[in-house]
Amino acid sequence: MYSPHFSFKTSKRLLGSLSYGIFSFLIAYCFISFIAGKAGILAYKDLALQKQQIQRAIDSLQAQNKNKASTIEELKNNPYAAADLAATLGYIHQGEVLIILPELWKDASQAKNDEVSTPILAGESTGLPDPLIRIMSAITGILAFLAIQLFHYKPIEQSRKRIKIENQTELS
Numbered sequence: 001m002y003s004p005h006f007s008f009k010t011s012k013r014l015l016g017s018l019s020y021g022i023f024s025f026l027i028a029y030c031f032i033s034f035i036a037g038k039a040g041i042l043a044y045k046d047l048a049l050q051k052q053q054i055q056r057a058i059d060s061l062q063a064q065n066k067n068k069a070s071t072i073e074e075l076k077n078n079p080y081a082a083a084d085l086a087a088t089l090g091y092i093h094q095g096e097v098l099i100i101l102p103e104l105w106k107d108a109s110q111a112k113n114d115e116v117s118t119p120i121l122a123g124e125s126t127g128l129p130d131p132l133i134r135i136m137s138a139i140t141g142i143l144a145f146l147a148i149q150l151f152h153y154k155p156i157e158q159s160r161k162r163i164k165i166e167n168q169t170e171l172s
Contacts, residue, residue: 013152014149016148017145017148017149017152018145020144020145020148021141021142021144021145021148022141024140024141024143024144024145025137025138025140025141025144026137028136028137028140028141029133029134029137032128032133032136032137033130033133036127036128036133037127037128037130037133038127038128038129038130039127040127040128042126042127043126043127046126071085
């Protein structure tokens with residue numbers, strides 16, 4: 001049977017549950033964005049790591065630049081150094097014989113370890129995309145709504161009402 005009191009109670013409970021679900025959505029959205037969003041804590045840590053890598057690359061390139069500048073100065077001032085470098089590059093004087101050995105025979109100490117071997121790519125943040133955060137937050141809000149609906153469901157009270165109704169009918 002329709003009761004205005006029951007309808008008002010149900011709509012009030014539904015409205016309360018809905019507001020809890022919306023607030024849960026907002027809180028989850030803010031929290032997930034703060035931790036794992038594009039401007040969140042995890043993305044900030046990734047950017048700090050990228051900054052360190054870029055600084056190491058800059059330091060390495062500055063050291064290489066300094067070495068090359070000193071080599072240029074030495075080549076300008078010392079003609080024997082220029083002849084020696086030309087020989088290592090494969091230039092020879094007339095009458096000389098050039099013998100080229102395979103790369104595998106090169107001494108390991110000649111390898112340059114201070115050069116930057118991989119490019120440093122600075123780009124977009126590594127945080128979660130905003131649509132994914134919205135979906136996760138919506139799921140949280142829906143689950144909060146359903147949980148509140150479940151907590152408002154009181155089967156014990158209904159069974160008590162049945163018992164009271166049964167007792168009243170037996171007494172009559």
